[in-house]
Amino acid sequence: MPETDRPRISTPHVAIRGVTKRFQVGDGEVDALARIDVTIVHGEFVCLIGASGCGKSTLLRIVAGFEEPTTGEVSVEGKPVTGPGSDRGMVFQDYALFPWMTVKQNIGFGPRQRQLPRKEVDEIADEFVRLVGLERAANRYPNQLSGGMKQRVAIARVLANHANILLMDEPFGALDALTREQLQRELLQIWSRSRVTILFVTHSVEEAALLADRVLVMSAGPGRIESDIAIDLPRPRDVSSPEFNAVRRDLARRLTSHISPTRNLETVA
Amino acid sequence: MSEQVTALPETTDQSTPEAPSAARRRRRLVEQVRTVALGIGFPIVLILLWDRAVAMTGTRLVPSPREVAVMMYDFSFGGVYDDAFSATILTHVWKSMTRVYGGFFLAALIGIPLGLMIGRIKLLRQLLDPTINVLRPIPVTAWLPLSMIFFGLGPNAAIFLVFLGAFYPILLNTIFGVRSVDVRLFEAAAMLGCKGSAMFRQVVFPASLPSIFNGLRIAHGFAWILIVVGEMTGVPTGLGSVIMDGRTLSRTDLVVTGMIVIGVCGFVTDRIIVVISNRVLQWSPQHHA
Secondary structure, eight states: OOOOTTTOOSEEEEEEEEEEEEEETTTTTEEEEEOOOOOOOOOEEEEEEEETTTSHHHHHHHHTTTSOOSSEEEOOOOOOOSSOOOOOEEEETTTOOOOSOOHHHHHHHHHHHHTTOOOHHHHHHHHHHHHOGGGGGTTTOGSSSSHHHHHHHHHHHHHHHTTEEEESTTTTTTTTTHHHHHHHHHHHHHHHHHHHHEEESSHHHHHHEEEEEEHEEETTTEEEEEEEEEEOOSSSTTTSSSSHHHHHHHHHHHHHHHHHHHHHHHHHH | HHHHHHHHHHHHHHHHHOOOOHHHHHHHHHHHHHHHHHHHHHHHHHHHHHHHHHHHHSSSSSOOHHHHHHHHHHHHHOOOOOOOTTTHHHHHHHHHHHHHHHHHHHHHHHHHHHHHHHHHOOOHHHHHHHHHHHHHHHHHHHHHHHHHHHHHHHHHHHHHHHHHHHHHHHHHHHHHHHHHHHHHHHHHHHHHHHHHHHHHHIHHHHHHHHHHHHHHHHHHHHHHHHHHHHTTOOOOSHHOOOOOOOHHTTTHHHHHHHHHHHHHHHHHHHHHHHHHHHHHHHTTOOOOO
């Protein structure tokens, strides 16, 4: 992993330029994204929040290379994205672990694709098993793990593959509150040690306020970025402090103000 | 199903590897004895009924269990009738096995890779799916005349017929297996740098294994079923030909003996497949037969 105290450099890591997405739905077409322009710098922790159906997951999948934008372009370190790549690691809400592989084999999957010698793959896998604290479960299969453990494996799996951009699609959405808090803490620790860039989709205002350097608030129909808010609170953030509450209230207000006008229109019409 | 429920905690409790308590062990032993007793008890009842039925009707067309037992002894060790069938069981079983497994492995060798590709590649699916679905309902017996023209009289025709019967279950279950894999697994593999043939080897194939094993097990059953038809093609040895000979010679004791040997062979080999699949599919909680 990179050295711990690397200074934050402000070169764009991910650049999303003029990206739109139109889906074919039956005979018709639906605009999922209307022109998105975002630049994310190295080591930044960006949260995307918005109501369901606002296209936040679609945007994430375009950055991952799973979907192509209808127009526009995503580039990483200046190079255009043409498909999935090991520099961008996706962490899915439903984990998407390989069920026939043990924890260690799942984590070693990426290094194995790079044709590294077996011994080296083994060492990397061990290192990242330790990073997420799963030494005792290293030889278990995913169906023998709790949700929180599975998500740790998913995170370790992309980090072991040298991903320096983590794309996280509501990763803690299916976990219970205690496990979620713990994983949020662990993620922040991993992030502050490795300084990877994180693009994190969530629908929780609280989660965005707790984690992000910067929050992008999206609105639906078609999806666009309404607000781009920097959060300057020092970490670790105290969720009971007045400052934190102010941020949370501000985010919540922006989120609902984007939702309610369209709602009202719909109810009137 | 009940096995699955009792087996699950063992695998999940790896962190506490204690021996099961004595009471639990005793309960499991009782359960095992019960399973075996019931499983063996029922055929014994059937044999008794068969014996009574033959005795009461006085038929000469159906052999009694005792006659079949004598025939089975002679077929296995000789020394009773000392005819062409005495002590030949191993030869016939071996010959039939070469045909059953010749056809079965050929079907697996072609069916699994083809199924993986059809499941994954749309063009191939569009190209082959209609043809497969027209060919599939044709009974294997209907292929008998053509297979004898293609392969002549002899074991190759038998292997071909077994192959046909085993091929479709393997192919269809493999396709189904691929189609039902969570797409996210392919996405996850792609993002971790896996592509091309490595994707087939490392992701598509293992992810479809539970379904592939279902197909193999069904196909394996068909292969044994089809051995009699397959050996109707004029081969001198094999359990199917023994049954056909028994029919022409009106020796029903020989026919029933052949039937029982096929049943036992099919049963034993099926258990072997189950053991292998449970081992290979340890990771899959749904797959404990």
